[in-house]
Amino acid sequence: MTQHRTPRLLGTLLLVAAAGFSLAGAEASAADRTATPLGRVVPAPASVDAGGSPYRITDATRIRVDDSPETRRVGAYLAGILRPSTGFSLPVTSQGTGGIRLRLGAGSGAGSLGAEGYRLDSGRDGVTITAGKAAGLFHGVQTLRQLLPAAVERNSVQPGPWLVAGGTIKDTPRYGYRGAMLDVSRHFFTVAQVKRYIDELALYKVNKLHLHLGDDQGWRIAIDSWPRLATYGGSTQVGGGAGGFYTKADYREIVRYAASRYLEVVPEIDMPGHTNAALASYAKLNCDGTAPPLYTGTDVGFSSLCVAKPVTYDFVDDVVRELAALTPGKYLHIGGDEAHSTSHADYVTFMDKVQPVVAKYGKTVIGWHQLTGATPAKGALAQYWGLDDTSAAEKAQVVKAAQSGTGLVLSPADRVYLDMKYTADTPLGQDWAGLVEVKRAYDWDPGTYLPGAPGSAIRGVEAPLWTETVVTGADIDYMAFPRLPGAAELGWSPASTHDWDTYKVRLAAQGPRWEALGIGYYRSPQVPWPSA
Incomplete structure (x- = not known):
């Protein structure tokens, strides 16, 4: 059984990740070590269970959606972000299995996620984002973006690989x-x-x-x-x-x-x-x-x-x-x-x-x-x-x-x-x-x-x-x-x-993403930005 990691323990995990170790432990594969750790996103998720194999987005990946206008819109938005940088077609469809699945108002615990919460499950066979409302599904997509390499934000084809670390995030906002x-x-x-x-x-x-x-x-x-x-x-x-x-x-x-x-x-x-x-x-x-x-x-x-x-x-x-x-x-x-x-x-x-x-x-x-x-x-x-x-x-x-x-x-x-x-x-x-x-x-x-x-x-x-x-x-x-x-x-x-020492590590990881998006930012000396 995967051990549940509380938000307080998440801070420790982030420091370990910053030192270059995988959240999945010493036995992780080389592929695991190239995936962004589940907790290294901003804002920090409410809870993270990290472990298992990552999912790799390939030219065979589909974005699977429920047959509802809201889910299709979020799926089309996600495809619009991923297609230019991956070069993959990533069809948005309600058919098939595996791939990236967006589920609205269904599945385990969706009712407890509120209007903006989501659950993200990642493993070898695919990634599933579940939410009770469309806003939560959209927020889950933002987390998925940050779990992919910063180059995913570019408008030209990038080499990849496009890995999503294995595990589960359950996330709801503190304030509305x-x-x-x-x-x-x-x-x-x-x-x-x-x-x-x-x-x-x-x-x-x-x-x-x-x-x-x-x-x-x-x-x-x-x-x-x-x-x-x-x-x-x-x-x-x-x-x-x-x-x-x-x-x-x-x-x-x-x-x-x-x-x-x-x-x-x-x-x-x-x-x-x-x-x-x-x-x-x-x-x-x-x-x-x-x-x-x-x-x-x-x-x-x-x-x-x-x-x-x-x-x-x-x-x-x-x-x-x-x-x-x-x-x-x-x-x-x-x-x-x-x-x-x-x-x-x-x-x-x-x-x-x-x-x-x-x-x-x-x-x-x-x-x-x-x-x-x-x-x-x-x-x-x-x-x-x-x-x-x-x-x-x-x-x-x-x-x-x-x-x-x-x-x-x-x-x-x-x-x-x-x-x-x-x-x-x-x-x-x-x-x-x-x-x-x-x-x-x-x-x-x-x-x-x-x-x-x-x-x-x-x-x-x-x-x-x-x-x-x-x-x-x-x-x-x-x-x-x-x-x-x-x-x-x-x-x-x-x-x-909320802990500055762990936050600044997660924040530093956003720098390459902003560069890919064309955002010119202030390189504060308080933040350990990656070297160019």
Whole structure:
């Protein structure tokens, strides 16, 4: 009988693997030793039973699927990844035996895997991925990718061999909310650039894409009832570039593509502050009836919607209605941070009026943690972006809201803000929250980060990428990698697997994969990257 290896023992196994030994032991064959150990993936699996013969993908391999649209779609996705590098035809079929089998809602223990969990069984005769839901099947495919050599990610035929180590992985996420935010307001990013980021997020089982669509420097989504928001408010960006915006068709395509990778889009319109692009577009939204000029700087806290004017709530209603109609996901983010030009009384009034509008159009409110200074709506989530040394009073306010039922998404700025510099010499990024090297980004526990907050209140982790200094897709890659996978692991993996010394070994093994994918990353000296 194969010995079950607990998550804590997994750390020891990873260190052994890093030293060049096979997880299957001294009697492993040469073929075994060339297979990636089952546990050397990111995020760390919940449990690993390693052992037995590996499976070799050959020109005779088929991808066998259940006769369901969901399974066929995941099978076609997997084939699209494997065919260019292996050179094999890998037909997707419901016939035959062996090969790579994708099973949905069937088999031993599928019911216990939840909406996103999966089981991967590998042996001489084939690989089987079993899941209760399609999202779990897709996540299992991401694990399978990482068990294959990094060259599998290339778009030209590679020599192989294509071995999958023998054994079993059973894996379910720690948290249901595992997000990444992309700020498209400070600098605009095209649909193609957003899709590329979605693919990078999917590899690490991230399931939420938070799009920051409105800020002082640019409004990025077309709103039919207020057309100048996009055409004028979206016409610039930080530094004065041309800006841009998403048509409704563009936004639908982003939503569709994200859904094909099992990510839910969470749109954000930040208010009542961070609204200069809107205020510049429509004079009537200003208390004095005068539109300010467009803004291309990086200061914060100077803008505010006019809380006393009825037209403000007509504006909010229209924007929320149109955005909610475009967004099939559960959440709509209303911002609420750095409203320094709004009095506390006006802020509370504003949130009391706006949160019911979100509910009216069938969405659940998310706001930055300043929302807890008002009265969060029932079911709302507060996104915490404070620092380790944020004042005790501010933390207590957030904890009190959590104790009263408000869910928390954790995005501590000095841990997982991907726009922070790695070191003082990093060419991109900011340092107002401190310098955030790879170890610091990983070495914290969401479950205990805010003492006093009930464990049940922690809904997950999100890694935001603000773009004051981020201009190109290459900039996104450099700031996100290698920190993003750590945030993804904090959201997915059991707390018992969180150990920097074993994580950095698994992270280092991702470097060649990023190179194969064309991801230019920061080669942190804290990580033992493979030599070139």
